[in-house]
Amino acid sequence: MNAETILTDWGSKLAEYFHQMFASYPTAPPRLMEAVKYSLMAGGKRLRPALVLESHRACSAGRDPNDAALAAAAAMELIHTFSLVHDDLPAMDDDDLRRGRPTNHKVFGEAAAILAGDAMVTMAFEVLARHCGDGLLIPLTRELAAASGPAGMIGGQVLDMDAEKKPANLDQLQRLHRMKTGALLTASCRMGAIAAGADARKLSALDRFGRHLGLAFQIVDDLLDQTATPQQLGKATNKDAAKGKITYPTLIGLEASQREAERNLSAALEGLGDFGAEADGLRTLAKFVVSRQV
Amino acid sequence: MNAETILTDWGSKLAEYFHQMFASYPTAPPRLMEAVKYSLMAGGKRLRPALVLESHRACSAGRDPNDAALAAAAAMELIHTFSLVHDDLPAMDDDDLRRGRPTNHKVFGEAAAILAGDAMVTMAFEVLARHCGDGLLIPLTRELAAASGPAGMIGGQVLDMDAEKKPANLDQLQRLHRMKTGALLTASCRMGAIAAGADARKLSALDRFGRHLGLAFQIVDDLLDQTATPQQLGKATNKDAAKGKITYPTLIGLEASQREAERNLSAALEGLGDFGAEADGLRTLAKFVVSRQV
Numbered sequence: 001m002n003a004e005t006i007l008t009d010w011g012s013k014l015a016e017y018f019h020q021m022f023a024s025y026p027t028a029p030p031r032l033m034e035a036v037k038y039s040l041m042a043g044g045k046r047l048r049p050a051l052v053l054e055s056h057r058a059c060s061a062g063r064d065p066n067d068a069a070l071a072a073a074a075a076m077e078l079i080h081t082f083s084l085v086h087d088d089l090p091a092m093d094d095d096d097l098r099r100g101r102p103t104n105h106k107v108f109g110e111a112a113a114i115l116a117g118d119a120m121v122t123m124a125f126e127v128l129a130r131h132c133g134d135g136l137l138i139p140l141t142r143e144l145a146a147a148s149g150p151a152g153m154i155g156g157q158v159l160d161m162d163a164e165k166k167p168a169n170l171d172q173l174q175r176l177h178r179m180k181t182g183a184l185l186t187a188s189c190r191m192g193a194i195a196a197g198a199d200a201r202k203l204s205a206l207d208r209f210g211r212h213l214g215l216a217f218q219i220v221d222d223l224l225d226q227t228a229t230p231q232q233l234g235k236a237t238n239k240d241a242a243k244g245k246i247t248y249p250t251l252i253g254l255e256a257s258q259r260e261a262e263r264n265l266s267a268a269l270e271g272l273g274d275f276g277a278e279a280d281g282l283r284t285l286a287k288f289v290v291s292r293q294v
Numbered sequence: 295m296n297a298e299t300i301l302t303d304w305g306s307k308l309a310e311y312f313h314q315m316f317a318s319y320p321t322a323p324p325r326l327m328e329a330v331k332y333s334l335m336a337g338g339k340r341l342r343p344a345l346v347l348e349s350h351r352a353c354s355a356g357r358d359p360n361d362a363a364l365a366a367a368a369a370m371e372l373i374h375t376f377s378l379v380h381d382d383l384p385a386m387d388d389d390d391l392r393r394g395r396p397t398n399h400k401v402f403g404e405a406a407a408i409l410a411g412d413a414m415v416t417m418a419f420e421v422l423a424r425h426c427g428d429g430l431l432i433p434l435t436r437e438l439a440a441a442s443g444p445a446g447m448i449g450g451q452v453l454d455m456d457a458e459k460k461p462a463n464l465d466q467l468q469r470l471h472r473m474k475t476g477a478l479l480t481a482s483c484r485m486g487a488i489a490a491g492a493d494a495r496k497l498s499a500l501d502r503f504g505r506h507l508g509l510a511f512q513i514v515d516d517l518l519d520q521t522a523t524p525q526q527l528g529k530a531t532n533k534d535a536a537k538g539k540i541t542y543p544t545l546i547g548l549e550a551s552q553r554e555a556e557r558n559l560s561a562a563l564e565g566l567g568d569f570g571a572e573a574d575g576l577r578t579l580a581k582f583v584v585s586r587q588v
Contacts, residue, residue, distance in 0.1 A: 028449045082412075091385075109385075129439060138427075158326040161405055161406075
C-alpha cells in the first residue's frame with residue numbers, strides 16, 4: 001500500500017470519528033463548533049493520527065486499532081490543529097492561508113479562533129478520558145501533555161518566536177525542532193505503541209523511529225518553504241527567509257540539508273529493524289515524509 | 295475559621311505546590327515559564343482550589359487532602375488562570391489591568407500571552423495525570439474537560455462575546471453564566487468530592503451546592519462591576535455597561551439582583567444539609583462569595 005492510500009484510509013476513519021465526537025457536544029455554541037470543524041475538517045494530511053494507528057499496528061502484530069489507539073489518534077490531530085490555528089493568529093505568524101483556504105481567524109475572527117484553539121486542547125484530553133480504560137489513560141495523557149506543553153510543542157513555539165530575533169547554531173535549531181515538531185511526531189508513535197501494550201523494547205524502537213522521523217520532517221519542511229510555491233503548499237512560502245529565520249538550508253545549504261533528511265530517514269528505518277511486515281505502514285509513511293515534494 | 299484564613303491557608307499550600315510543579319519543567323523556555331508564573335502567582339483569591347479542597351474535606355470526614363485533591367486544586371487554578379489570560383487579550387476583552395497589575399500580554403506581548411495560556415491548559419491535565427491513580431484519573435479528567443471545554447467555560451465565553459451584540463433574556467443570561475463561570479465552580483466542588491471517593495448522594499449534594507454558588511458568584515460579580523471602583527477590584531469596572539452587555543442588574547435591577555444572590559446562597563447551603571462540621575469551610579466560603587464587597 002502506498003502512503004497516499006494509508007493516509008486516506010486512516011483519514012476517512014478519523015473523519016467519521018470526529019463527526020461522532022462533534023455530536024457529543026449538543027449544548028456547545030454552534031458558532032464555536034463551526035470554527036472547530038472548519039480547521040479540523042480542512043483536509044490535512046492526518047500524518048500524526050496515521051503514525052499513531054500504524055504504530056499500534058506494528059506493536060500489535062497487525063491488529064485493527066483498539067479504542068485507546070483511535071482516541072489517541074483523534075487527540076493528536078486535535079492538538080496539532082489547535083497549534084496551527086493559534087500559530088496563524090495575527091499576534092503569531094499572521095498567516096492568511098492554510099491548506100489552501102483562509103485561516104480560521106480570517107473566517108471567524110480573532111477571538112473565535114483563539115477560543116476554538118483552546119476548545120480543541122480540552123477536547124483532546126477529553127477524548128482520551130472518554131475512551132481509554134484504567135491503566136492506559138495515565139501513560140497516554142502524560143505523553144500527550146508532555147509533548148504538547150511547555151517542554152514540548154508550545155515551548156518550541158516560544159523558542160521559534162525568539163529565533164526570529166537572534167541567530168542560532170545547529171544545536172539550537174535542532175532543539176527547537178525537537179520541541180516544536182518532533183515532540184508531537186514522536187509522541188504519536190509512542191502513544192500508538194502504548195495503546196497496543198508494547199513492551200519497553202518495542203516502545204524504545206518506536207521512540208527512536210519517531211525522533212528521527214521528526215527531524216527529517218522538519219528539515220524537509222524547511223526545504224519546501226524555500227523551494228515550493230504557495231499553490232503547491234496551500235500556504236505562504238518563503239516565510240522563513242522573509243523573517244530572517246535560521247533554517248537548515250540557511251545554516252548548512254540545500255544539498256547538505258537533503259542529505260541530513262535522508263540520514264535521519266535511514267536512522268528511523270533502522271529503528272524498525274526488529275519488526276516485520278506489520279511495520280510496513282510506518283516504513284512507507286517515513287519514506288513519504290522525506291520524499292514529498294508538496 | 296473565617297473565609298480569609300481558609301483562602302490564605304489553602305493559597306499558601308497551593309503556592310508551594312506550584313513551585314514544585316514549575317521545577318518539574320527544567321527544559322521549558324524560561325521566558326514561557328515566567329509568563330505562566332506571572333499570572334499564576336499574581337495573588338488571586340484561589341477560590342476554586344479552596345472549593346476543591348474543602349469539598350474533599352466535607353466528603354472525607356475532615357481529612358487532609360490526598361494527592362488527587364491537591365492535583366485537582368492545582369488543575370482548576372491553572373484552567374481558571376489560563377481563561378483570564380486569554381480573556382484579557384486585545385482580541386477578546388482587551389484589558390490592561392488584572393489583580394491590580396498589568397495584564398499578561400501588556401508585560402510579555404500578545405504571542406507569549408497566548409502561548410502561556412495554552413501551556414497552562416496542558417499543565418492542568420498533566421498535573422492530574424501525574425498525581426492521580428487509576429480509578430480517579432478518568433472521572434477527574436472528564437470533569438475538568440467538560441467544565442472547561444466547548445460545553446463549559448470556553449463555550450460560555452463564546453456566548454458572552456455574542457451577548458455583547460444582542461440583548462438577552464434571563465434564561466439566556468443564566469445559561470451563559472452556568473457555562474462561563476458556573477461550570478468551573480461546580481466542577482471544583484465535584485472534583486473534591488470525587489477525589490475523596492464520595493458516594494452518589496454526597497456527590498449530588500456537592501453538585502447542587504456548586505451550581506447555586508456559581509450563580510450567586512456571577513450575580514455578585516455583575517453587581518460589583520457596577521458598584522465598585524477599579525481600585526477596589528484591581529481591574530477595570532463598569533465594563534459591562536460600557537459594552538451594552540446584559541447583566542443581572544440591567545435585567546432585573548440592583549435590589550432584585552441582591553435578593554437573587556441571597557436566594558442562591560440559601561439554596562447552596564441547603565445542599566449541605568446532611569453534612570456536619572466537616573462542611574463548615576464550604577459554608578464559610580459560600581457566605582464570603584455573596585457578601586464580598588471587593
